[in-house]
Amino acid sequence: MKVLARVETQAAHAARLLGDASPAVRELVMGTLRWQLTLDSLLERHLRQPMAALDALVRSALRVGLYEARRMRTPAPVAVAEAVRLTKAAVPRAAGLVNAVLRRAVTESWPDVTDAAVPLSVRYSHPAWLLERWLALFGEQATVAALAADQEVAPLYLLASVSHLDELAAAGCSVRPHPVVTGIVTVSAGTGVAVAALQAGRAYAIDPTAAAVARLLPEVDGLTVDLAAAPGGKSLVLASERPQRRVLAADRHLGRAVLMSRNFRLVAPAPVAAVADAAAPPLRPRSCGAVLVDAPCSGTGTLRRHPEIRWRLRAGDLYSLSAVQRRMAAAAAELVAPGGFLLYATCSLEPEENADVVAALSLEAVPVAARLPSGLGRVELSSGGVAIPPGAAGDGFTVHLLRRGA
């Protein structure tokens, strides 16, 4: 309840706050965030005021109690009693309200995803403004598939080439090859063993789409530079699959660069890790064969892993992100040697952070959709890039590959 209130009122990251939390607590927090709008719609039927008018802790108690009663195996009376107990400790005067509202709300039927009488935003618990944008960009079928994917729990995926899978197997962790993206394995049993291996630097977790996106950067002569590289996933893919190429991986944040250099111990030859601002990289203009910018972004392609983003993001945020991304992309484009490539990617589906950013560059777009694994969804964009909506196979991304004429 307190974690949820901090996520809501202090813009804290749920996954970070959860740290080593038990799987049950993780499901309770992430599931509550994922289904927040649906939960609120059921709760508000029994409230005299809107959810927004309540104290943040009370709001969280109501959401958690209803989620636990309806989406977990906890019997409803137990879930209600627990929410009331927590409220008594935190906001005693609201315990009666939580008890009365939850006892009624737990009897409501959960909206059927096919019930057109219920707004799509409520059925799939996404803000209407974001969903309307996706409908306009991707059409109904792809949007509904993306919404459904966002409501699932993301499996743990490992980059096979750098993870010590033999050690994991010996310790009781089972993996299976990812059905769509080669070189990725899905942890199917023994998640605790895999998490311990990640913490000990014996394995690397990566989203399958992220790996597929990194591979779109053509293998060319000259230096390969990853300008916003931490924690290093895409550089690890490139370094492990192209051992004859030199990879320089930079990130502006020292702590993240240190974390990245630790991750690079998993591969030989390792990329060189550096601290640098992608908007002013300390490299000569036109000196790099291949440049990757996986820019900091809104993350609207990652809502299954970061469910709270959807409640926090405002349309106006896209413009400030876009301004930063434009500076990074412009500086990155300057580094590209004649005949070289710039891969500009974000885990955002929004045009402001993607097509609008590359439109300002004087490089030529190279189509990439046909080079993606066939099981990944894709929407080809008029900018020459491709949006990959989130799906069962992996997170959502938008990618543009650009080339400087020889």
Ligand SMILES: C[S@@+](CC[C@H](N)C(=O)[O-])C[C@H]1O[C@@H](n2cnc3c(N)ncnc32)[C@H](O)[C@@H]1O
């Ligand atoms: C989306 S993440 C990169 C993920 C990484 N490519 C991977 O696959 O693991 C964006 C990164 O950009 C970094 N960043 C933000 N602003 C930057 C800047 N001006 N210059 C360089 N890196 C920056 C952040 O610290 C963050 O690590």
